[in-house]
Amino acid sequence: MSGALFGADPARDPRFVVKERWIDCDNLARDHPLHRVQFFHRQMNEEVDSLEASAQALVDFPEAAWALRLQLARQCADEARHALAYRAQVERRGGHVGQFPVLNFQYRIITARDDLISRLVIQNRSFEAGGLDAIAYGVEEARKLGDHELAEFYEAQLADEISHVRFANEWIRKSLKEDPRTLLRMGVSLNAAAQAFRQVMGSEGTEGADYPAAVQARLDAGFTPEEVETAAQMQAAQAQAQAAAGGPARA
Ligand SMILES: [Fe+2]
Ligand SMILES: [Fe+2]
Numbered sequence: 001m002s003g004a005l006f007g008a009d010p011a012r013d014p015r016f017v018v019k020e021r022w023i024d025c026d027n028l029a030r031d032h033p034l035h036r037v038q039f040f041h042r043q044m045n046e047e048v049d050s051l052e053a054s055a056q057a058l059v060d061f062p063e064a065a066w067a068l069r070l071q072l073a074r075q076c077a078d079e080a081r082h083a084l085a086y087r088a089q090v091e092r093r094g095g096h097v098g099q100f101p102v103l104n105f106q107y108r109i110i111t112a113r114d115d116l117i118s119r120l121v122i123q124n125r126s127f128e129a130g131g132l133d134a135i136a137y138g139v140e141e142a143r144k145l146g147d148h149e150l151a152e153f154y155e156a157q158l159a160d161e162i163s164h165v166r167f168a169n170e171w172i173r174k175s176l177k178e179d180p181r182t183l184l185r186m187g188v189s190l191n192a193a194a195q196a197f198r199q200v201m202g203s204e205g206t207e208g209a210d211y212p213a214a215v216q217a218r219l220d221a222g223f224t225p226e227e228v229e230t231a232a233q234m235q236a237a238q239a240q241a242q243a244a245a246g247g248p249a250r251a
Contacts, residue, residue: 005196007111010052015098016045022205025101037095044086045102051079053110053123061116068116071167078160085153105200109193117175117182118189124168126193128161132221133235135161136214162221169222210238 012018019025028035054075057064064072087097110123135158142151175182213232219225 005112005192006108010104010107017101019101019103022201037090037093038100040086040089041100044083047079047083049104049106051076053107056111057119064116068171075164082157109196113189120168121186121189122193124164129165131161132217133211133214136217137211162217165221210235
């Protein structure tokens with residue numbers, strides 16, 4: 001995979017097998033008995049990636065405003081709590097840490113950028129905003145399955161993730177106001193991140209992975225109504241295109 005698009009791997013202890021591309025992971029079918037365990041294991045590692053990316057931002061940008069550093073530190077605490085909660089979900093179902101290969105593309109794509117606003121744009125405003133849609137969908141799904149404990153965990157996580165996306169949106173807008181050239185840097189960084197994401201996921205890894213836009217969560221997270229409307233339209237169009245192509249049902 002192209003070096004300029006990816007930073008170094010985060011550390012993982014010997015329990016973990018780390019892969020670079022989605023296709024090299026287990027990717028069990030939805031009806032496989034371990035599918036749910038694998039899903040929670042993947043979420044657990046993604047939370048660790050997010051914790052590590054925010055912690056790395058604290059290390060790499062010591063000159064950032066104190067109020068922003070405080071929010072990044074709080075984010076680290078939240079992501080650590082989420083990782084532990086997903087680990088508990090894995091273990092509750094008889095699974096264990098390291099049972100499945102993991103991907104660390106989020107950390108590597110985020111830390112490839114050398115300015116803090118670009119990292120917030122990719123980590124919080126893109127990956128985590130997408131997470132809002134997935135978690136809001138998860139709440140509904142867990143309620144339908146009667147797993148109220150899981151639904152409540154998702155609701156608590158959603159509240160945390162909304163605050164992560166919101167503080168990023170606030171700092172990004174502030175930076176845009178202070179220096180309009182920020183917009184150019186954001187464009188370059190988002191482009192690089194999208195290119196890197198395609199290299200990791202291929203077409204297989206993103207099929208059926210779109211969730212409907214979580215309108216209220218996105219508004220709460222500081223997106224404007226116009227931005228939410230655009231996200232909703234794009235996701236609906238993608239879902240339609242996948243359905244027309246006989247794509248798989250939502251994961
Ligand atoms: Fe999280
Ligand atoms: Fe988060």
